[in-house]
Amino acid sequence: xxxxxxxxxxxNKTINDINDTIDNLYLTEDCYEKNKLxxxxxxxxxxxxxxxxxxxNYSKNNIEPVTQNDPRVFTPEELSTYTGKNGNPAYVAVxxxxxxxxxxxxWGGATHFxxxxxxxxxxxxxxxxxxxxxxxxxxxxxxxxx
Amino acid sequence: xxxQINSCPNQTxxxxxxxxxxxxxxxxxxxGTIKKRNLVWLELTGCSGNIISLxxxxxxxxxxxxxxMVNIIFDNSLMVAxxxxxxxxxxxxxxxxxxxxVEGAIASKDNGLYNIIGQFNGQPIxxxxxxxxxxxxxSYVIAMGACASDGGISAGxxxxxxxxxxQSILNRKVIKLxxxxxxxxxLTGTLSYILLYGQPELDNKDxxxxxxSTLIHDVCPRxxxxxxxxxxxxxxxxxxxxxxxxxxxxxxxxxxxxxxxxHVNWPIxxxxxxxxxxxxxxxxxxxxxxxxxTTREV
Ligand code: HEM
Ligand code: SF4
Numbered sequence: 001x002x003x004x005x006x007x008x009x010x011x012n013k014t015i016n017d018i019n020d021t022i023d024n025l026y027l028t029e030d031c032y033e034k035n036k037l038x039x040x041x042x043x044x045x046x047x048x049x050x051x052x053x054x055x056x057n058y059s060k061n062n063i064e065p066v067t068q069n070d071p072r073v074f075t076p077e078e079l080s081t082y083t084g085k086n087g088n089p090a091y092v093a094v095x096x097x098x099x100x101x102x103x104x105x106x107w108g109g110a111t112h113f114x115x116x117x118x119x120x121x122x123x124x125x126x127x128x129x130x131x132x133x134x135x136x137x138x139x140x141x142x143x144x145x146x
Numbered sequence: 147x148x149x150q151i152n153s154c155p156n157q158t159x160x161x162x163x164x165x166x167x168x169x170x171x172x173x174x175x176x177x178g179t180i181k182k183r184n185l186v187w188l189e190l191t192g193c194s195g196n197i198i199s200l201x202x203x204x205x206x207x208x209x210x211x212x213x214x215m216v217n218i219i220f221d222n223s224l225m226v227a228x229x230x231x232x233x234x235x236x237x238x239x240x241x242x243x244x245x246x247x248v249e250g251a252i253a254s255k256d257n258g259l260y261n262i263i264g265q266f267n268g269q270p271i272x273x274x275x276x277x278x279x280x281x282x283x284x285s286y287v288i289a290m291g292a293c294a295s296d297g298g299i300s301a302g303x304x305x306x307x308x309x310x311x312x313q314s315i316l317n318r319k320v321i322k323l324x325x326x327x328x329x330x331x332x333l334t335g336t337l338s339y340i341l342l343y344g345q346p347e348l349d350n351k352d353x354x355x356x357x358x359s360t361l362i363h364d365v366c367p368r369x370x371x372x373x374x375x376x377x378x379x380x381x382x383x384x385x386x387x388x389x390x391x392x393x394x395x396x397x398x399x400x401x402x403x404x405x406x407x408x409h410v411n412w413p414i415x416x417x418x419x420x421x422x423x424x425x426x427x428x429x430x431x432x433x434x435x436x437x438x439x440t441t442r443e444v
Contacts, residue, residue, distance in 0.1 A: 032154070046374055050375065090441065105395035108387075108389075108393060108395060109389065109392070109434065110437065110440050
C-alpha cells in the first residue's frame with residue numbers, strides 16, 4: 001500500500017462519482033434534486049483539486065519516494081511530533097493504523113472532545129465510536145511499528 | 147430585507163415550525179380540545195441564563211407561553227410568592243399533573259448543601275432534594291440548557307460542588323435541550339409539541355430531532371470556504387473557522403437557520419467560531435475554544 005496507490009484509488013473513485021452525478025443530472029427533473037446534484041458535483045471537483053494539490057506538494061517536498069511498496073512505519077516517539085500544531089500535520093493512531101486528521105472537519109483546531117493528536121487513541125476510539133463506520137473514511141498515512 | 151436566494155425548505159420551514167406548533171397549541175387550548183398544563187420551573191445550580199433566554203422568545207413570546215399555554219406554578223425568578231408561601235406552592239403541586247423544566251445542574255456534594263433553593267418549614271431545601279422529590283412525579287421532565295442536560299459549566303473541572311446532570315439523578319426519561327443557553331424556540335417548540343401530541347421524536351441522547359438533527363457544519367453558510375480550504379486566521383475573518391477550532395462539525399443543532407436574539411445573528415455569522423455549547427461535553431470537552439498555531443498546509 002503506497003501513498004501513490006491511495007492517491008490513484010481516491011482519484012479514480014472521485015472520477016467515477018462525478019460521472020454518476022452527471023448521469024443523474026440528465027435524469028432528474030426536480031429542481032431541489034438538481035441543486036443537490038450540482039452541489040455534489042462542486043464538492044467532487046473540489047476533492048479532485050485538493051488531491052491534485054496534495055500530490056503536487058507531495059512530489060515537490062519529496063519526503064519519501066512516491067512509489068513505495070511498504071506503508072510508512074511510525075514509532076510512538078515519531079507519532080508524538082504530529083500534533084497538528086506549528087506546521088506539523090495531525091496524526092492519530094487507532095488499532096495500529098495511523099490516520100491524518102489535519103483536515104478532518106470534526107477535529108477543528110486539531111482537537112476533538114478534549115483529545116489531541118500525536119497519540120495512539122485506540123482505547124478512547126473504542127469507547128466513543130464503537131461500531132461507527134468512521135475509520136474507513138479517514139486518510140491513512142501509515143502503520144505503527146509492531 | 148435582502149431577498150432570500152436560498153428557498154431550501156430545510157431553512158424556511160424549520161423557522162416556521164415553532165410558531166406553527168405554538169399557535170396550534172394555543173388554538174387547541176382555546177377550542178378546548180386540549181388543556182393548559184401546569185409547569186414547574188426549577189432553577190438549580192446554574193446562572194439563570196435559560197430563563198433569561200426564554201424571556202427573549204419571540205413569536206410566540208414568553209407572555210403567550212405563560213398566559214395561553216401553561217400555568218407557571220413555580221419559578222423563583224418570576225413568581226410573586228416568596229419564602230414559605232412559594233415553597234408551599236412548589237410541594238403542593240406534586241399531588242397534581244405537571245411538566246417539570248429544570249435549568250442548572252444538581253450540586254450533589256455534602257448532601258447537596260452547595261445549592262439551597264429555599265426554606266420549607268424552617269428546613270433548607272437543597273437542589274438535590276427538590277429534584278428527587280419533583281422529578282419522579284412529573285409527567286415530563288425537560289432538562290433545559292447545558293448544565294441540566296449534561297452538567298455543563300456547573301460541572302466543569304474541578305467541579306467543587308459535585309454537580310451532576312438531571313439524568314444522572316433521575317431514573318426516568320429526561321428530554322434534553324442542551325445549549326448555553328438553550329434557545330427559547332427549542333423550549334417553546336418542545337413544550338408545544340408535548341401539549342399537542344406528547345413526547346416529540348428524540349435521538350439516542352434524548353434530544354428532540356426537530357431541532358438537534360443536522361450538524362451546524364452541514365448547513366453552515368461558510369461551508370463553501372471549508373470545501374475550498376479557505377480558513378480564517380483570527381477572529382473577525384470572514385471565512386471558515388475550522389483551523390481556529392470551530393465545533394460546528396461536531397454540534398448538531400439548528401443555529402445556522404434559527405440564529406439568536408430573535409433570529410438576528412449567531413456566532414459564526416459574527417465571525418467567531420462555534421464553541422459547541424449545544425453538544426454534550428461542553429465546556430471542558432469543547433476546549434480550547436480558540437487555537438492559533440494550527441497547521442494549515444501540509
Ligand atoms: C473522547 C472520545 C470521543 C468522543 C466523546 C467523540 C465524540 C464524537 C461525536 C459526538 C461525534 C459526532 C458529532 C455528531 O455528528 O453529532 C464525533 C465525530 C467524529 N469523531 Fe469522535 N469522539 C471521540 C473520539 C474520537 C477519536 C479517537 C477519533 C479519531 C480516530 C474520532 C474521530 C471522529 C470523526 C472522524 C468524526 C466525524 C464522523 C463523521 O464524519 O460522521 N473521535 N465524535
Ligand atoms: S465555520 Fe465551522 S461550521 Fe462553518 S463551515 Fe467552517 S468549520 Fe464548518
